[in-house]
Amino acid sequence: MFITSAPGKVIIFGEHSAVYNKPAVAAAASSLRSYLLVKPMESIDDDEPVLQLNCPNLQFTFNWSMNQLLSIIDSHDLQKDTDTVQLSNSLLNIIDTQLLSEINNPLQRSAAQCFLYLYLSIVPRDKRTPLQFSLISTLPVGAGLGSSASISVALAQAFLKLNSVTLQDKSLINQWAFIGETCMHGTPSGIDNTIATFGGALQFTKGDPMGPKELHPIKPIVAVLTYTKIPRSTKVLVEGVRELYNTMPTIIEPLLDSMATVALKGSTALENGQLEEVLQLVRINHGQLVSLGVSHPGLEVIRNLTTDLKIGETKLTGAGGGGCALTFLNNSATTIDVEQFRNTLQEKFNYQTFETALGGFGCSLLELDQLTPTRKQQIIELFDVPGPKISMEQVDNILLPGGPADLPWIL
Numbered sequence: 001m002f003i004t005s006a007p008g009k010v011i012i013f014g015e016h017s018a019v020y021n022k023p024a025v026a027a028a029a030s031s032l033r034s035y036l037l038v039k040p041m042e043s044i045d046d047d048e049p050v051l052q053l054n055c056p057n058l059q060f061t062f063n064w065s066m067n068q069l070l071s072i073i074d075s076h077d078l079q080k081d082t083d084t085v086q087l088s089n090s091l092l093n094i095i096d097t098q099l100l101s102e103i104n105n106p107l108q109r110s111a112a113q114c115f116l117y118l119y120l121s122i123v124p125r126d127k128r129t130p131l132q133f134s135l136i137s138t139l140p141v142g143a144g145l146g147s148s149a150s151i152s153v154a155l156a157q158a159f160l161k162l163n164s165v166t167l168q169d170k171s172l173i174n175q176w177a178f179i180g181e182t183c184m185h186g187t188p189s190g191i192d193n194t195i196a197t198f199g200g201a202l203q204f205t206k207g208d209p210m211g212p213k214e215l216h217p218i219k220p221i222v223a224v225l226t227y228t229k230i231p232r233s234t235k236v237l238v239e240g241v242r243e244l245y246n247t248m249p250t251i252i253e254p255l256l257d258s259m260a261t262v263a264l265k266g267s268t269a270l271e272n273g274q275l276e277e278v279l280q281l282v283r284i285n286h287g288q289l290v291s292l293g294v295s296h297p298g299l300e301v302i303r304n305l306t307t308d309l310k311i312g313e314t315k316l317t318g319a320g321g322g323g324c325a326l327t328f329l330n331n332s333a334t335t336i337d338v339e340q341f342r343n344t345l346q347e348k349f350n351y352q353t354f355e356t357a358l359g360g361f362g363c364s365l366l367e368l369d370q371l372t373p374t375r376k377q378q379i380i381e382l383f384d385v386p387g388p389k390i391s392m393e394q395v396d397n398i399l400l401p402g403g404p405a406d407l408p409w410i411l
């Protein structure tokens, strides 16, 4: 019995342009995480062993017959080699037509697709026992903070463990998590899964053979995050930008190049603690994202209030279209100003705000058999709570790596 966990992220510069192989900058939001509990499945019916995925955040539980899963493997000669990480359209198609036909809700469907794809690709036939997978996130789902990548990373890490793969480092987790992200939104840049795997702060360029560059800012990166609660889908927003790009390539390509310059300058400014420059680049990057059509009136509310109160600069973060905004404060912003900002957003607009330091732990593993029986039971019960009743605070108090309970997470 074990738990894997991976953080959400905040893209500071370069969302969307990252998909077009332009550099982008992101950091882990390491206290906002997904947790995956893997435990033996208590038998529902002895004749029909099942694999269960339980997702309280999205209020769904699905069971798949082990026999059906095994026969799919046998007929399609899957996962000979977990080192060869590729997306197979034929496997995606089998999952879609044979295993997801009862799931109509698109949010549930994409989570189940990612789960099944990674399970069928990574866990070998002889290690397929009836198991229950329970997934909870303390980060808002579908809000631009990379919940899709955090679940892909937690799932990839768990399945590689079930396959007893000895990991030299976390790269294989990251590669499989990228495939999981691809199942969920088609053409990801890979920045979200890379941050969710390795943590910290990174400058990342899709396809760069040198890999991501770790950033070591001289001052901690502190920002206010605001969650508008306006739902949106990364897949739909990324497809919208692709359509715009295809219609007007001569306009959009130079815009993406300009976004790349912003990200590179922003990366240096963050490392050197040049706040004035960071603020200007945040404003410019938001304007570029507005031009790509991925803002939302609900996000502009946050930006306008930041400008009215003269406390700093705000940009959307993640795919946009709702979800979250990121506000960097200037040196003249007083505690009272910031309180007024947060209170207005919370009370007038019913938004949620967090003041958060960025960076910190990437994916991690906790072996439950090392814990006392009481602690183990307490943790298992956390995952049994029905959706709306999950207490994020309780999850943090008990599970957060480096948090109050100080559990022996392997980082």
Ligand SMILES: Nc1ncnc2c1ncn2[C@@H]1O[C@H](COP(=O)(O)OP(=O)(O)O)[C@@H](O)[C@H]1O
Pocket: 034, 055, 056, 057, 058, 106, 107, 108, 109, 110, 111, 112, 135, 136, 137, 140, 141, 142, 143, 144, 145, 146, 147, 148, 149, 151, 184, 185, 232, 233, 234, 235, 318, 319
């Ligand atoms: N805790 C969770 N339980 C089930 N599915 C989840 C969870 N967290 C994320 N997901 C999946 O990720 C999708 C959201 O991904 P996306 O649209 O990329 O937004 P973001 O990554 O910004 O949260 C959800 O629709 C769901 O399929």
Ligand SMILES: C[C@@](O)(CCOP(=O)(O)O)CC(=O)O
Pocket: 011, 014, 015, 016, 017, 018, 019, 143, 144, 145, 146, 147, 148, 187, 188, 189, 190, 191, 192, 234, 238, 317, 318, 319, 320
């Ligand atoms: C829009 C994009 O740059 C980030 C999407 O992040 P999120 O799923 O909204 O958290 C897409 C990507 O980089 O794959």
Ligand SMILES: [Mg+2]
Pocket: 146, 147, 148, 149, 192, 234
């Ligand atoms: Mg996502």
